Amino acid sequence: MVSDKGPLVADRYRLTERIGSGGMGTVWRAEDHVLGRQVALKRIHAPHHLSDDELSTLYERTRREARSAARITHPNVVVVHDVVDDDEGLPCIVMEYVPSTTLGALLKERGTVLPQEAARIGLGMVAALRAAHAAGVLHRDVKPGNVLLGADDQIVLTDFGIAVTSGTSTLTRTGEMIGSIEYMAPERVRGRKPGPFSDLWALGATLYQAVEGQPPFRRDTAIETAYANAVDPLPPLRHAGPLAPLIEALLAKEPDERPSAEETERELKSVVAEEPTRGRAPRQDVPVPAAAPPPSGTVATPERTGGGPRKRRRVVWSAAAVALTILAVAGATYMWPDGGGQRGGGEAKPSASAPPPVPRGYHLVEEKKLGVSFPVPNGWKPRDRTGDGVKYIDPSGLVEITIGTVDPAGPSPVAHFRDIEANTKKNYDVYRRLRLDRTTFRGQPAAIWECTFDGRVRTFRAIDLGFGREGGKEYDVYLSAPDEQWDTYRPVFDKVKEGLRTH
Structure with missing residues (x-):
């Protein structure tokens, strides 16, 4: 912090200490000479490169900050006391001072x-x-x-x-x-x-x-x-x-x-x-079934319960359209945390519903009976294709990605995963739950399950995402791999999950 005695603003607020500065202004601790209290006063910057119209807009934004924040009465929102102009005509917002x-x-x-x-x-x-x-x-x-x-x-x-x-x-x-x-x-x-x-x-x-x-x-x-x-x-x-x-x-x-x-x-x-017992274990978003390349097929590709696919078509932007929109419209300004800016220009309209690009090293597969398409790593082969699921295996035979469906879905993905977990414990002598959480995915109820279990000669780790609504169709994305190679194969799950499309 910089101790730096400042001027008197609006004949009332004596600036005493600069406590913060950003792209739009500097915040001072100040003394309110009328009410005898400490306040925080934000003075906005007036960049020299802005035109008169742009400066006018900037000043109005500042005044609007006061009006906007003043509409909110809540202990977690800073209290706005006043808005005044300094000797240079720059608007200043007077707020509660929070040490x-x-x-x-x-x-x-x-x-x-x-x-x-x-x-x-x-x-x-x-x-x-x-x-x-x-x-x-x-x-x-x-x-x-x-x-x-x-x-x-x-x-x-x-x-x-x-x-x-x-x-x-x-x-x-x-x-x-x-x-x-x-x-x-x-x-x-x-x-x-x-x-x-x-x-x-x-x-x-x-x-x-x-x-x-x-x-x-x-x-x-x-x-x-x-x-x-x-x-x-x-x-x-x-x-x-x-x-x-x-x-x-x-x-x-x-x-x-x-x-x-x-x-x-x-x-x-x-x-x-929750107790912070798990501290900082590596963790991600989606969850997890229990058994992939295991000895018993009853758990390897468990049935799921969940919900139905989205009723409306999801809008997906092509990479080119996004790039053009980002470079968008003349004079677009991006403010960095340190207040610096960069400019771009020109507006573009997004292309309609183009799927995300297939990741490098993957190819797109379509499973018509399941009504889905998704990316699969090159070299992985399909196995155990049924009416409600399909499994793709890597060349080593130890890693699998499974897409499954349940139609109609049960009442809760979490409850369903718990049922599968109970069955998993019966099939594996050594099983450890890493997480089984309720979440949402693409606007639908979802569950994430992650665990480890011992196969015949090695420990496996698995992650499963189930999503859908009761009475509809549930979709599940499941990956399992040797635990010692988890960091290598875990990204496959993310790519398949993000690329999954229902038809």
Whole structure:
């Protein structure tokens, strides 16, 4: 921090200490001479390269921050006291002073936090977002640097400077993207209208960084980061523990595949309630059956229970369309956490429903009887093809990927996996559950199961995702491999899962 006595603003607020600075302004601790209290005062920057019209827009954004935040009354949202102009005519927002550090500063110092601590912080954030959304306000810049960590475990979400209130102008030129690109939801990168689920994606990106040490799609440039947000699969979570299913769900590419704020809050509470015994075990999002290359076929390809496929067609963007939209519209500005900016130009419209590109080293297979298509590593061969499932085996014969269906699906993927688990325990002398969690996938109820079990000569590890609705059709994606080779084959699961399409 820099101790630096400042001027008197609006004949009332004496600036006493600079406590933060970002791309849009500098925050000062100040003394309110009228009420005799400490406040935080945000003075915005006036970049010299902006035109008069652009400066006018910037000033109006700042005034809108005050109006937006003032609409929200909640202990997890910073209180706005006043908005005034300084001697240079620059608007300043006067807020409650929260003696604190930010989550961003904490992560810069410590790298990561434990999953339970991340979940506790996430609970404060989602409570703030629920209050904001109920007041018709989108934050649009949720990130670690805007999360204050105060005394007595206080969590406060601040900086509504680019917030949008329902029914107001966005105050941006066509195609302009305002916000921190590393936490910008795919639909915003693609030029779509943001909504509450965009803030939840940013919450997911923040939680990802909290447990993994960096944002999920960080790249060398703003353009590459934006492209990765929109197109790239989520990098595996290795330290998220019980938070992994929720983080993966929040970071879904399509808004309607993400959990609601209420569902997010419930999941975070369940994680906070857990004992941190598993600490920082490597973990990911989707779960897990029990038996792949095993001695008994009764568990190797277990039947599933779950739900039906999506009723409407999912909109998928081609890589080319995303790239053009990212480079989009003239003057699009991407704000980095340090306040730097990069520009791109030109608007493009997405192509309709093109599937994601087949990963290098894979080929697309279509199983017409199952009504699915998905990528499979080159060299893997089909085996045990039935009316409700198919298995592909790697050249060693020890690794399998299975796509299964259950029609009609039972009441709950979690309950069904528990039934399979009970059968698994009967078939394997050594079985260990790593996780069996309830989650969502593509907007449907889902379960993730991950475990290890001993085969005849080696230990195997397996992961299974089941998703669907009761009475519909459940789809399952299952991978098993020798435990000692898990890091090599685990990415296959992600690629097949992300590439799975139902017909």
